[in-house]
Amino acid sequence: MRYSLTNSKSGPFIVVFLTLLILISITLGLGLTIGFILTSIFPSFDFGTATICGLLAIGITLWAVFQAMAALNKAKEVAADEEANEDEDDGSAVLSEEQVETVSQQLIEAIMMRVNFPEHRSRRSPGRSR
Numbered sequence: 001m002r003y004s005l006t007n008s009k010s011g012p013f014i015v016v017f018l019t020l021l022i023l024i025s026i027t028l029g030l031g032l033t034i035g036f037i038l039t040s041i042f043p044s045f046d047f048g049t050a051t052i053c054g055l056l057a058i059g060i061t062l063w064a065v066f067q068a069m070a071a072l073n074k075a076k077e078v079a080a081d082e083e084a085n086e087d088e089d090d091g092s093a094v095l096s097e098e099q100v101e102t103v104s105q106q107l108i109e110a111i112m113m114r115v116n117f118p119e120h121r122s123r124r125s126p127g128r129s130r
Contacts, residue, residue: 027062031055
């Protein structure tokens, strides 16, 4: 009987497990390496503290990389959705020119009503004197 990772039911589990094991080993190895380097540069650092600093730096870096990858993936999804929506669009605008003009006039009027146009003040506030 021949075993393969793709045909067996436990294949994906084994691949994921081995991938995670390799990634954890690499991360710990890099953390230990950074800890050793920090101990060499700063002799006052204990090796354990330096290793923790190295693992923390690697963790933050991996988190930032994965966040950037997630943002890139999200941007690709949004671009694909927009492209799909462009295909469905019949060319009509959401608002007509008249509606845009009406809304803009209403906004201008509302802003003008809220703006306080103080009269030219010739007197100073009571708290200030020269």
